[in-house]
Structure formats: structure tokens, C-alpha cells
Amino acid sequence: MTVVSSHISAREMRSLLSSPHVAAQLLGACQGEAFSPQDLQQIILQDSVFCAKVLNAAVITCPDRIDPGAPLSSALAGLSLPVIKNLAIQSAKHLVETSFTARQVQFMRELWFYSQVGSISARCLAEAISYPDPEEAQLTGLLLNVGMMTLFSQHPEKYLHDIGSSLSSKEVRGQEQISFATDHLQVADALISGWQLESFMADAVSFLHLDIARCQEASPLIRIARLSLEICRSPFVLNEKILSAADQLFGFNKSATKDLYTLAGKSYRSLSPFNGDEEDGLKEIGRMQKRLTSLVFNLAEQEGISTQLFDAAGVESFVATARHLYLHNTTAQEAVFFTVEAKSSKLIGLPSAKQARLVGELTTSLSSGSLLAAALRSDKIRHSFDFDSFNLSLFDRQLIRVCKGQGVVCLPLRLGGQLLGGIALGLENKSEIEFFNSSRIQMLNAAVARALASLLAGRAATSGAQTAGDDANLIPKLVHEVSNPLTIINNYMSAVGTLLTGTEHEEIFPAIENEIKRIGEILKYYSQLKDTQQVPESAVDLNALLSSVVESLKPTVFSPKKIEIFTDFDPSLWSVKTKSLLIKQIFVNLLKNAAEALDKNGKISLVTRLYTTANGRHYVDIRVQDNGPGIAAEVKEKLFSPVTSTKGEGHAGLGLNIVKGMVDDIGATISCHSSAEFGTSFNLVIPAIDG
Structure with a gap:
């Protein structure tokens, strides 16, 4: 017996085999001029493994943004495009580097086909019964055999020898338990449960083999999954089992079931893997491996071209x-x-x-x-x-x-x-x-x-800055004006510090003192804007630096509003050569902005991830995300302009413009994603030059 854990590690997740056609479509989309989460969703919903990889990444990076009714689309909206691109490249490389037999290829084609039958049938059923979350239903149908794909990816020859069947059944589960000490439904249950969704998706997979009669009182999602399984078992011929199940689970008469079956069949019949022989499938996978290799190289070339242009x-x-x-x-x-x-x-x-x-x-x-x-x-x-x-x-x-x-x-x-x-x-x-x-x-x-x-956006921002300030010296003038009252405040702080000594508020003084010092550093930096190279670069432990920033803000920024701050730092991240002073100021500003956007008991997450592009370049992706009300579209368009504020009236609105200037100075990029439903996130991507 080969003992396999029901829980899939990050390394095992990377080794799961995605559909080569889906990987190719994703890589092609990544090379296009622009692609939205909706475009990506349509591609990814063709492959259960890639869906699982995306949701696993979203759980790590932006767990609060996953909507249980629309898990995939909300996960894609929360992830940055470099993350999706990196997942696609990893999947393509794994497919290219794997040697397949003709029987293995045929088995994978059958698994991919049945997952599509389940997905399409579940979507049609959801729409037929007006289920409020059709994407949730479609994803559930897609994942009906993801456990089988997982076990097969880990032990292909043993799975083919001991199991052999690509259709989910009680008999298959029993044989899997003998061979692997687990089964595909347990594996799928553990995978889906790890996403911590307020959904019956995991139950729908776990209870997949319950008798139809026992499912009649179950939630709609469980019944949708159960009928989808029956359609998977006979995708080309409408039989009595499907008719009976449709009647018992949803009260469909024969005519309604036939219409639904025909509608679903129009979408999946052309995907049948049962045309041609196994050798044809092996030749096709060979062609796809060559295409994926070409696409990965093209993507690497495109990134090289982009680097030249952006430089x-x-x-x-x-x-x-x-x-x-x-x-x-x-x-x-x-x-x-x-x-x-x-x-x-x-x-x-x-x-x-x-x-x-x-x-x-x-x-x-x-x-x-x-x-x-x-x-x-x-x-x-x-x-x-x-x-x-x-x-x-x-x-x-x-x-x-x-x-x-x-x-x-x-x-x-x-x-x-x-x-x-x-x-x-x-x-x-x-x-x-x-x-x-x-x-x-x-x-x-x-x-x-x-x-x-x-x-063009940079030119517009520069033009806006000049218009807002009536001259090109807006920042130097503000530096001069702010310095005078700041000096007075600093003088008063000595007296305040004496008054607070020995009281319960004693810890507030050093926090205020540090903030005044930081303002002074910012002013000094911008008063010497032409000499930015004087700010020294050094080897910076970004995880440690960000942790210290979070701790410094807890007493005065997070605690008063009872804001929860979650950190998820990539342990594989090495020390990066950059300007620590600017990094600290950037994230103090972003975290304070996030806190100001939240009501009491709000949540902020701070995440670091190291990723590698197709051409071997390393980058650090740092995300600050809140669950606030989001930023209005008209404000977001001018987000980094000097006089644009996300905080309402009475604010100078210079914070994000200062952040953008610092980001440019360290050779990084910054982007913002915001919606009323999921809050706001800022993504900073820094070249990971080994310090």
C-alpha cells in the first residue's frame, strides 16, 4: 500500500497536472494587450486543477476577498496578474517536463472531459432552478473528480494499474482506500475545506455517492452535484437513471430533463476523448508540449521587451x-x-x-x-x-x-x-x-x-501636479511650510513627554516622537528630491522591516479602532538590495491610509510573496489589503495625482503622490484594486536583487 495524505501540500499542488490546452490559452492571454478577470475566469473554468491552484493562492494572499457565491471570479479579482501568470508558467513547465505514456494521456483526457461534463451540467441545472450562485454550482461540478486527478498526478502508473477507472464511484473509492489509504472524495473534501468558504461545496463532493432518496432533502448544491454525477456516468445517452434522479431531486418531468440534458450536451459533446486511438492522444500532447515551450519562451521575450520599454x-x-x-x-x-x-x-x-x-x-x-x-x-x-x-x-x-x-x-x-x-x-x-x-x-x-x-499616465500626473500647484515647485513649497509648525510641535513634545511619564499613556510619547521623526525624514527626502541617489541602498530583510512597521503602528493606528492586522510573510524571501528608508515610509503611509478607510473592527492584511518570471527574474510582491468601502472610480483614476484624496474633505491628499514618487525611486511598481464589495488593496512589486 502507498499511503497518501488527504491534505495536499504546496509542493504537491504545484505537481498536479493541468490541461495543456488551458495552460496554452492562459499563456496566450498573458501575452495579449489586456485581459480582465472575466476573460481569465472563462479559461480557468475549463480545468479543475488550475481552479484549485488559483483558490489556494487566493486563500494565502487575499482570503477575505473570496466570495463563496463566486469563488473563482472573486479570487481572480483579488490576485495580481503576476501571480496568475506565474501559476500558468509553472503549470506549463510541469507539463513540458513530464514524460507521458499513451495510456496516461488517454486517462487524463477522460478526467478532463468528465470534469467538463460535471461543470457544464451543474451550471445548466443551477440556471434551470434559479440557483442564486451559478458560479458556485459550476465550480462544484468541475471539482467532482479533482481528487482523482490529484491521486493520479502523484502516482500515475499505480493509479492506472490498481484503479483504472476515470469515473467516480463507490467501487473506485474502495479500491483507492486499499491502494492509498485514502480516496478521491476525501482528498477533494480536504482541498475544498482548506478554502474555508461559507459553502456546501465540500459537502456536495463528500456526499457524492449518497443514494438519491437520501439526497432529496439536501441543500440545492448537493442535489445539483448528485444529478451532475449521474450525467457524467452517461454523457451521451439519456437513460432512466438520469430521468429518475432528475424527478426525485428536482421534480423535473421527462421533457424538462431532456431539454436540460440536450442543452448541456451541446457544450461538452465536442470535447469527447473517445474519438481516435491512444496514440493520437500521445501525439497531441507532444504537439501541445512544443506549443507550451514556445509560449513560455515568447512570454519571457515579452517581459524582456517590456523591461526595455519601461526602463x-x-x-x-x-x-x-x-x-x-x-x-x-x-x-x-x-x-x-x-x-x-x-x-x-x-x-x-x-x-x-x-x-x-x-x-x-x-x-x-x-x-x-x-x-x-x-x-x-x-x-x-x-x-x-x-x-x-x-x-x-x-x-x-x-x-x-x-x-x-x-x-x-x-x-x-x-x-x-x-x-x-x-x-x-x-x-x-x-x-x-x-x-x-x-x-x-x-x-x-x-x-x-x-x-x-x-x-502617458505619468505625463498626465506630472501635468496635473503642475496645474494643482500653479507652478513646478509645489512639493518644495509644502516642505518649507510644513517644517515650521513641525519644529514647534517637536518643541512642545518635550513638555508633553514629562507630563506622560509614569502614567498609563506613557507608551504614546515614543510613538508620537517616532512619527515626528519620520515626517522629518520625508521632508528631508523631498527637499533633496534632485539628489535621490544619496538615499543609500542596503541589504534589507523585508519581512523583518514590515513586521517592525506593523508593531510601530499598533498603539496609535490599529488599537484605537480595534483593527485586526494579519501578516503572511513568505519565508523563502531573501534580503533584497533596496532603500529601507523609502520602503518603511511607503508602507507606513499605505497602512495608515488603510486604517483611516476602516470603521472599528476592520481588517487589514499584509502579505509578501517571492515569484520568478519566465525569463528568470525575481520579484517581491507586497500587498496591503483592507476590507473597507473601496475607492470611488473617479478618485481611483487620479489616485496618484498630488491633490487627489481618498479620505474625504479636509485632507491634503498628498500621501499617495508621495508614495508613488518613492516607489519610482526604488525602481518598483505600484497598483491599486478596489471595489465596494471587497475593499481596497495596493500591490507593490520590487525587483528582488540579492543583497
């Missing part, structure tokens, strides 16, 4: 870098970049150093008849090779001249629904056009669009 300082440097990338990766003679000016709806040329004289003069309306404008409006590639030169606009003819080719191809740049600009590239032949529809160029376009969006 560019200013518009001219960005254009020069992006121009080099297009000229290096295509047959184009020249590349010219344009951005959309929102107020006038005009396309404005962005020249590099060598293009300044001509490109700076190129301007056209977004509503014009030019090829570039048409490409941006339609979000499709447009080229000049099908037009006689006399039928082209004057702008297009000038553009061809500047692009130094016989013709021009125009590519739109979008990020999500936001139109950012476009690229015009000079080509010699029409035959070159097809390459610009390739995945390689789509990947390059996506990376350039993300970097351009970041660049």
Missing part, C-alpha cells in the same frame, strides 16, 4: 527604444509613432531624435480618411498597397515618404478599451503585410501599448 526615461527615449524593437523584429524601413490627443481627437507624431523635424509636423484628425485614423477607429491593420497613390490622402502620402518605403502599414495601439495611438511602418512589398498579423508582432504591440499607457 526608457521620457518620450524620446521610449520612441527610440520602441522604434529599434520594430526595426529589429520586422522588415520595416522606418517606424513612426503617434499618440491620440484626447481633447482634440487628433493624432500627434512622437518623434525620436532622428525624426524630430518631419514627424513633429505630422498631425491628422482621428475622424479623417487617412489609413492611420482608419486603423485606429477599426482596431485593425490598414495598409496602402491596395490603393493608387492618387486615392490616398495627403497625410498618407507624406507618411509613406517619412517611413521610407514603397508603402505603409498602420497598426493600432490599444490597452483594453483605451485607444492610445498607432504605429506606421514603411514596407517595400505587400507580401510583408502578413507578418504583421503574427502572434510575435501582436505580442510586441501589446508590450508597446502597456508601456505607452504608463508613459
Whole structure:
């Protein structure tokens, strides 16, 4: 007997086999211009193992954000995109590195198929009975055989030899107990229970083999799972067992059951793994392994390209870098970049150093008849090779001249629904056009669009800061104005400290003193903003530093409002070379902002995670999350502008702008996710350079 624990460790979870088609879809989505949690959800709901990996990650990172009625979508909304990308890369690498036999591949295909039958049937049932949480039902159906996939992933040959069946049954459970001292329903129960959801999902799986008669009074989710199992047992032929179960569990007559069965079958019949022989399946997995390898390499290349683009300082440097990338990766003679000016709806040329004289003069309306404008409006590639030169606009003819080719191809740049600009590239032949529809160029376009969006957002924030302050010296002036009253407060504190000595409030004094000192450090830092390199870098134990920040804030920030602070620090995180002073100030500010957003008895979590990208780079992901009311959409759009406040009237609103400046100074990135339902989280991603 091989004794297997019902509880799955983190290492065992990483070794579980996801569907290669789902892994490929995820990696493809990660290379796109933008992808929402809804897009990812549709992909991930095809694979029980990847769903489990996502929920396990969410339990560690953002447990308070998981909605039991919509577990997967809420988990995806709470996780950062680098985490999802890293999970997809891990799954792909494991699939690529594993050697399969033809029988193993066929068995996996059957497991993946039956999980889809369960998922689709459960969703249809939930909608038929107006169950309020169809996603919960769909996920439950998907997970009916996740325990079998777990046992098989750990011991594939033994499972095939001793068990052999890919359908859940009492007989299979009995044989599993003999071979592994546990069974697939116990494994699934332990996995789902670990997510600590207020849901009967774990019960629905645990009681999967109860007699139909005993399930009649059970909760709807248990009955949905039970009928879904019957459909899994006969997915192609509607038999008397399914009809009887539908009648006993939901009171469906024969006609209603037939309609539901037909509806579900339309979605899963084409997924059948029983067409062709086992060798065909082995060849298919081989093709998918090659595709996954290519996708991982493409993703690594994209991250390298993104790094080059985001490292560019200013518009001219960005254009020069992006121009080099297009000229290096295509047959184009020249590349010219344009951005959309929102107020006038005009396309404005962005020249590099060598293009300044001509490109700076190129301007056209977004509503014009030019090829570039048409490409941006339609979000499709447009080229000049099908037009006689006399039928082209004057702008297009000038553009061809500047692009130094016989013709021009125009590519739109979008990020999500936001139109950012476009690229015009000079080509010699029409035959070159097809390459610009390739995945390689789509990947390059996506990376350039993300970097351009970041660049434009930075310019808007700078412009906003200048407008708000009426001049470019807003921060130095504020530093000067704040320093005077701060000095007076500091003087008074000596007297206050004497009065508090020996009282129950004695511990408050050093906390206030430390805060005044920290304000002084911030003021000193911003008064010397041009000399940021003087702030020293050193090897920093981020877990220890963040722990000290939390302890320093407990007496004055968390305790008065009875706020619970949860920390979850990655023990594998090494000392990182960075600026400890700025890290401390960033998280003091973020944690205090989070506390101010909460009522009494609120909750804040502080999480660190070390992750590795496809190209081998290491990063630290630090998340501050609260369960407050969230940030209004109109405020979130200008969150890091100098005069934007998330705290209401009477606040200066400079905190997050200061944080953004410090984040930029340490070479990190910061993002915010917020909703009224799940509160607000700030994600800081820091390069994990070994200190």
C-alpha cells in the first residue's frame, strides 16, 4: 500500500497536472494587450486543477476577498496578474517536463472531459432552478473528480494499474482506500475545506455517492452535484437513471430533463476523448508540449521587451527604444509613432531624435480618411498597397515618404478599451503585410501599448501636479511650510513627554516622537528630491522591516479602532538590495491610509510573496489589503495625482503622490484594486536583487 495524505501540500499542488490546452490559452492571454478577470475566469473554468491552484493562492494572499457565491471570479479579482501568470508558467513547465505514456494521456483526457461534463451540467441545472450562485454550482461540478486527478498526478502508473477507472464511484473509492489509504472524495473534501468558504461545496463532493432518496432533502448544491454525477456516468445517452434522479431531486418531468440534458450536451459533446486511438492522444500532447515551450519562451521575450520599454526615461527615449524593437523584429524601413490627443481627437507624431523635424509636423484628425485614423477607429491593420497613390490622402502620402518605403502599414495601439495611438511602418512589398498579423508582432504591440499607457499616465500626473500647484515647485513649497509648525510641535513634545511619564499613556510619547521623526525624514527626502541617489541602498530583510512597521503602528493606528492586522510573510524571501528608508515610509503611509478607510473592527492584511518570471527574474510582491468601502472610480483614476484624496474633505491628499514618487525611486511598481464589495488593496512589486 502507498499511503497518501488527504491534505495536499504546496509542493504537491504545484505537481498536479493541468490541461495543456488551458495552460496554452492562459499563456496566450498573458501575452495579449489586456485581459480582465472575466476573460481569465472563462479559461480557468475549463480545468479543475488550475481552479484549485488559483483558490489556494487566493486563500494565502487575499482570503477575505473570496466570495463563496463566486469563488473563482472573486479570487481572480483579488490576485495580481503576476501571480496568475506565474501559476500558468509553472503549470506549463510541469507539463513540458513530464514524460507521458499513451495510456496516461488517454486517462487524463477522460478526467478532463468528465470534469467538463460535471461543470457544464451543474451550471445548466443551477440556471434551470434559479440557483442564486451559478458560479458556485459550476465550480462544484468541475471539482467532482479533482481528487482523482490529484491521486493520479502523484502516482500515475499505480493509479492506472490498481484503479483504472476515470469515473467516480463507490467501487473506485474502495479500491483507492486499499491502494492509498485514502480516496478521491476525501482528498477533494480536504482541498475544498482548506478554502474555508461559507459553502456546501465540500459537502456536495463528500456526499457524492449518497443514494438519491437520501439526497432529496439536501441543500440545492448537493442535489445539483448528485444529478451532475449521474450525467457524467452517461454523457451521451439519456437513460432512466438520469430521468429518475432528475424527478426525485428536482421534480423535473421527462421533457424538462431532456431539454436540460440536450442543452448541456451541446457544450461538452465536442470535447469527447473517445474519438481516435491512444496514440493520437500521445501525439497531441507532444504537439501541445512544443506549443507550451514556445509560449513560455515568447512570454519571457515579452517581459524582456517590456523591461526595455519601461526602463526608457521620457518620450524620446521610449520612441527610440520602441522604434529599434520594430526595426529589429520586422522588415520595416522606418517606424513612426503617434499618440491620440484626447481633447482634440487628433493624432500627434512622437518623434525620436532622428525624426524630430518631419514627424513633429505630422498631425491628422482621428475622424479623417487617412489609413492611420482608419486603423485606429477599426482596431485593425490598414495598409496602402491596395490603393493608387492618387486615392490616398495627403497625410498618407507624406507618411509613406517619412517611413521610407514603397508603402505603409498602420497598426493600432490599444490597452483594453483605451485607444492610445498607432504605429506606421514603411514596407517595400505587400507580401510583408502578413507578418504583421503574427502572434510575435501582436505580442510586441501589446508590450508597446502597456508601456505607452504608463508613459502617458505619468505625463498626465506630472501635468496635473503642475496645474494643482500653479507652478513646478509645489512639493518644495509644502516642505518649507510644513517644517515650521513641525519644529514647534517637536518643541512642545518635550513638555508633553514629562507630563506622560509614569502614567498609563506613557507608551504614546515614543510613538508620537517616532512619527515626528519620520515626517522629518520625508521632508528631508523631498527637499533633496534632485539628489535621490544619496538615499543609500542596503541589504534589507523585508519581512523583518514590515513586521517592525506593523508593531510601530499598533498603539496609535490599529488599537484605537480595534483593527485586526494579519501578516503572511513568505519565508523563502531573501534580503533584497533596496532603500529601507523609502520602503518603511511607503508602507507606513499605505497602512495608515488603510486604517483611516476602516470603521472599528476592520481588517487589514499584509502579505509578501517571492515569484520568478519566465525569463528568470525575481520579484517581491507586497500587498496591503483592507476590507473597507473601496475607492470611488473617479478618485481611483487620479489616485496618484498630488491633490487627489481618498479620505474625504479636509485632507491634503498628498500621501499617495508621495508614495508613488518613492516607489519610482526604488525602481518598483505600484497598483491599486478596489471595489465596494471587497475593499481596497495596493500591490507593490520590487525587483528582488540579492543583497
